[in-house]
Amino acid sequence: MSWISNTFSSSIGRKIIMSVTGLFLCSFLVVHLVGNLQLFKDDNGVAFNAYSEFMGHNPIIRTIEWVLVLGFGFHIYQGLALAAKNRAARGSNYVSDHIEQNSKWYSRSMALLGSIVLFFLVVHLYNFLGSLRFMDVPRDANGNEDAYGLVVQAFRNPFYVVLYVVAQVALCYHLLHGFQSAFQTLGLNHRKYTPAIKALGFGFSIIVCALFAAMPVYFFFFKS
Amino acid sequence: MAGSNPNAKPMNLTLKVWRQKNRAAKGGIVEYKVKDISPDMSFLEMLDVLNEDLLRKGDEPVAFDHDCREGICGSCNLFINGRAHGPEKGTTTCQLHMRKFSDGDTITIEPWRANAFPVNKDLSVDRSAFDRIIQAGGYVSVNTGGAPDGNEIPIPKEIADRAFEAATCIGCGACVASCKNASAMLFVSAKVSQLALLPQGNVERKARVENMVAQMDKEGFGACTNIGSCAAECPVGISLENIAILNREFLAAKATSNNLV
Numbered sequence: 001m002s003w004i005s006n007t008f009s010s011s012i013g014r015k016i017i018m019s020v021t022g023l024f025l026c027s028f029l030v031v032h033l034v035g036n037l038q039l040f041k042d043d044n045g046v047a048f049n050a051y052s053e054f055m056g057h058n059p060i061i062r063t064i065e066w067v068l069v070l071g072f073g074f075h076i077y078q079g080l081a082l083a084a085k086n087r088a089a090r091g092s093n094y095v096s097d098h099i100e101q102n103s104k105w106y107s108r109s110m111a112l113l114g115s116i117v118l119f120f121l122v123v124h125l126y127n128f129l130g131s132l133r134f135m136d137v138p139r140d141a142n143g144n145e146d147a148y149g150l151v152v153q154a155f156r157n158p159f160y161v162v163l164y165v166v167a168q169v170a171l172c173y174h175l176l177h178g179f180q181s182a183f184q185t186l187g188l189n190h191r192k193y194t195p196a197i198k199a200l201g202f203g204f205s206i207i208v209c210a211l212f213a214a215m216p217v218y219f220f221f222f223k224s
Numbered sequence: 225m226a227g228s229n230p231n232a233k234p235m236n237l238t239l240k241v242w243r244q245k246n247r248a249a250k251g252g253i254v255e256y257k258v259k260d261i262s263p264d265m266s267f268l269e270m271l272d273v274l275n276e277d278l279l280r281k282g283d284e285p286v287a288f289d290h291d292c293r294e295g296i297c298g299s300c301n302l303f304i305n306g307r308a309h310g311p312e313k314g315t316t317t318c319q320l321h322m323r324k325f326s327d328g329d330t331i332t333i334e335p336w337r338a339n340a341f342p343v344n345k346d347l348s349v350d351r352s353a354f355d356r357i358i359q360a361g362g363y364v365s366v367n368t369g370g371a372p373d374g375n376e377i378p379i380p381k382e383i384a385d386r387a388f389e390a391a392t393c394i395g396c397g398a399c400v401a402s403c404k405n406a407s408a409m410l411f412v413s414a415k416v417s418q419l420a421l422l423p424q425g426n427v428e429r430k431a432r433v434e435n436m437v438a439q440m441d442k443e444g445f446g447a448c449t450n451i452g453s454c455a456a457e458c459p460v461g462i463s464l465e466n467i468a469i470l471n472r473e474f475l476a477a478k479a480t481s482n483n484l485v
Contacts, residue, residue: 089446098306187472
């Protein structure tokens, strides 16, 4: 085995993959959130549809999309593989285990929280990307595909609203551990900067997930 | 008895102890009663009382590891009431005293659980995986000849202190035992950063971290997910900062060493 595959198949190498892809996916969340905030604009989706049209057809965006697919792929595969490996490394369980006295539940539940987010991701892609890419979506007054209309329609369904909100809560806890953990894995732990990284991660998790969760709720109550 | 608390009353306890004949056997919890335990006893002395009882009855005594009973050797490793070295912070099992428990308590006692630490018998586990990790790189090369002058290599006090903090790791394995992933990262990080911080460790610096991490993986320990149970349960307070140092050392070594595998 070459030194590169050796590095990334070691326990620390696998963690580094998790941390780098995790931080990359955090940057994706920011882009996705900023774009989607246009859903709150009271213009019947004119701005959002124009943005959606651009994201769907711009060749640079469509190329970067493959990097995103790889980022998700590595993060999901490595996360599940590590969870299985770590479970096997423990072997048997304690008869009496009070691990809750020395650590946070969401730090211990990253695979479970990630799986909830993964399930949401599949439904989410089916709801929107699937329709936009593979179906005939009606066009708005400007000739753009009416992605806004898809959003309105999807969030009439209370099942989707609940699923989306629950998924954002899971994502929030996933990020509460994951954001600061990614820096620790990269060796970026310093008594001067770590408190700031932890505070930033806390704010990031809460704000990003709260804004995402507000979207289905807003559409269910005000736009359906 | 000098220094003992005159108001302390002897305690009667119920012990739920993990009994396992050998590595291959399937173990299980067996319940015992111990009477007239002095609150001044250490946890291990309480187990001595249990074993005396068992011997008198002609039963097999409970096997458990211990050596110095002063909190420095790292041999005594028991999972007590769901916590490594018991519920007290910053203590080894031998330094845990029975005054921390109350009369009538039920105490569950189990061995460390990790695939890399197989149970030899009852509460005694085989921690030789740690020895093999140390053999893989936890040493420095020194010149032979006369003893070197004590202050020949100047080391700033702050660096010396940080290296010493890492060096306090007694290799007890509480980090592995309390980790949900049975990861040995805190142990390995303490050993790696202790030597990485000092000029004496520079010669083998890159090979050390590469070899020790490779050995750690080979032994079957899990991967760290930065949960922090290890540092919370460490009897000598090794901090998670050491794991960050280990990760840095590993990345730097892999990127720059001449080792092509």
